[in-house]
Amino acid sequence: MGNKYRFPLLLNTQSLLLYWIAWSNRGRPLVRNYEGVVVRNFTFTSESVTEGHPDKMADQVSDSVLDAILAKDPHSRVACETLLTTGLCVVSGEITTDAYVDIPAIAREAINRIGYNDAAFGFDGNTCGVLVALDAQSPDIAQGVDKSEELRSGQSAEDALNTQGAGDQxxxxxxxxxxxxDLMPLPIWLAHRVAERLTEVRKSGLIPYLRPDGKTQVTFEYENGKPVRLTTVLISTQHRDGVNRETEIRPDLIEQVILPTIPEAFKGDNPAIYINPTGKFVLGGPHADTGLTGRKIIVDTYGGMxxxxxxxxxxxxxxxxxxxxxxxxxxxxxxxxxxxxxxxxxxxxxxxxxxxxxxxxxxxxxxxxxxxxxxxxxxxxxxxxxxxxxxxxxxxxxxxxxxxxxxxxxxxxxxxxxxxxxxxxxxxxxxxxxx
Incomplete structure (x- = not known):
């Protein structure tokens, strides 16, 4: 019997899958890797934020509290959450420890270290309110961490490494x-380097009108699974009022932040560069946006890759x-x-x-x-x-x-x-x- 269709008979599921991928990606460039799997060329974007971003400020306060406690009692159980908003830092969570630490002082030190140490910046670690609301770790959770289910049920021999259960599912x-x-995806790697450099030129005074809050974002073209071209660099940075975006901020950031961080292989790509696309970024940090611990988990890891x-x-x-x-x-x-x-x-x-x-x-x-x-x-x-x-x-x-x-x-x-x-x-x- 003749084949009345315009495509060959599909003899197996692999062929069917390849036809489906080709149809789904019609009009897009396709490449085939050495195992025969069809993939398409694509662009990929990742972002980072500076240490003055309110969510990152919250992360740093929480980890500063954790470090202070572990330094005195390495066996402590700590789940420390921070909220930052206009004029206020709230530290809460569950902590079981034999250590005493001055949590308000630790929070203020972390905020000041970031650079929010002047009311003119919209937030001042010296004068902001700090509220602390802590409880001990739930005993129901603690019993499973202290002695694992395998040990309690007799499924496992006595072994120090079998004793500790996971703290959560x-x-x-x-x-x-x-x-x-560094074996990292290039988009998030470069976004971090640009953010680090943005903070460096602020703290060193090289660009004195910058303020702590900032975000970066980069886009790369990928061909056959490899980054081949840098297409976009975006920086949004808090700054002192009265600074001109086109005549001061843009040329300064291109020369002092972007060009020094682009890897040599991509320096000739002539990417589109966007600086403070809203036109103005004077209000920043917790005065402009509430910060919470744990809200930048993709920035913390692989940029979505x-x-x-x-x-x-x-x-x-x-x-x-x-x-x-x-x-x-x-x-x-x-x-x-x-x-x-x-x-x-x-x-x-x-x-x-x-x-x-x-x-x-x-x-x-x-x-x-x-x-x-x-x-x-x-x-x-x-x-x-x-x-x-x-x-x-x-x-x-x-x-x-x-x-x-x-x-x-x-x-x-x-x-x-x-x-x-x-x-x-x-x-x-x-x-x-x-x-």
């Missing part, structure tokens, strides 16, 4: 790719897997890419509250793997112990290291405190995947 993601030497389980990081001690397991998942994903086992890797790990063993571990390499995903996942399970107690031990997380993470990203920064960025098990992992 949920899934956490880690991501790595070879866009940059990798998935997110939804849990915020700042203000949480490492018994909270929202934070510690996300750090561990990044640690694992970075090893996968650094080993050459894949060009991109996303790791998902999931937990049940009060249980030590993860309920699932998933490794996704998006078709970029050079060895089988099954062998990669087996190596991950053999080389990395993702029980909460093991994560805290292996990454040395009971230290006062968290204030530094609370602005410009928790990942892709090779600093001594960021143990989850260290390729400390690369040799073991390469051996496990036979590379």
């Amino acid at each position: 949920g899934m956490m993601f880690g991501y790595a790719c070879n866009d940059t030497p 990798g998935r997110h389980g939804g849990g915020a990081f700042s203000g949480k001690d490492p018994s909270k897997v929202d934070r510690s397991a996300a750090y561990a998942a990044r640690w694992v994903a970075k090893h996968v890419v650094a080993s050459g086992a894949a060009e991109k890797c996303e790791v998902q790990v999931a937990y049940a509250i009060g249980m030590a063993q993860p309920v699932s571990i998933l490794v996704e390499t998006f078709g970029t793997n050079t060895v089988s995903e099954e062998s990669i996942e087996a190596a991950v399970r053999n080389v990395f112990d993702l029980r909460p107690g093991a994560i805290v031990r292996d990454l040395d997380l009971k230290r006062p290291i968290y204030s530094k993470t609370a602005a410009y990203g928790h990942f892709g920064r090779n600093e001594p405190e960021f143990t989850w960025e260290a390729l400390s098990r690369l040799s073991d992992f390469k051996s496990a995947v036979k590379l």
Whole structure:
């Protein structure tokens, strides 16, 4: 019987999938990677914010409180949330500790360090109100963290690493790719560097009319999964009143902030540059927008390039897997890419509250793997112990290291405190995947 249709008979589901992708992407440029998976070229945008953004201010206050407590009592349980609004800082949450710290003083110090130390800026850490409303950790939660379900039910032998249960249920993601030497997606990496430089030129006095609040955003074109062109750079920055956007702010930011941060390979791209598109940004910080801990979770991670389980990081001690397991998942994903086992890797790990063993571990390499995903996942399970107690031990997380993470990203920064960025098990992992 003849084929009355205009396309060949579909003999298998793979062919059907390829036809569907081609039809869905009609009119768009398509490329095919070496495994035969059709992908299209695309643009991707990520944003960052400066440490003076009100949500980031809240993160820094929360992590400053956490650090002060961990410095005196490393076994503390801390869930510290901060709200900042006009003239007011509220610190709340659940904290169980043997330490005493002066929370109002810590909050004021963090706010002043950011640069909000003058009423002329719209917020002053010296004179703002600070309210503290804290309670102890729920004993119902504490019993599951102190002694895991496996141990209480007799499912597991007595083992220090089996003792600690997860502080909550949920899934956490880690991501790595070879866009940059830090194995981070290029859009979020550059957005952070621009935001850091914006703060640097403000604090150094190089651009004296800048104020602490600011946001950055960059867009890259990708071809065959690789960034090939920088197309857009956007900066919105708080500034002193009376400064002209076109004759002062724009040329100063291009010369002192944007050009010094663009990677050499993209300096000739001539991207569109947008500076303060509303025309004016004098009112900023908590005077203009309420800040809350945990509202910049995509800025904190991969700029939207990798998935997110939804849990915020700042203000949480490492018994909270929202934070510690996300750090561990990044640690694992970075090893996968650094080993050459894949060009991109996303790791998902999931937990049940009060249980030590993860309920699932998933490794996704998006078709970029050079060895089988099954062998990669087996190596991950053999080389990395993702029980909460093991994560805290292996990454040395009971230290006062968290204030530094609370602005410009928790990942892709090779600093001594960021143990989850260290390729400390690369040799073991390469051996496990036979590379």
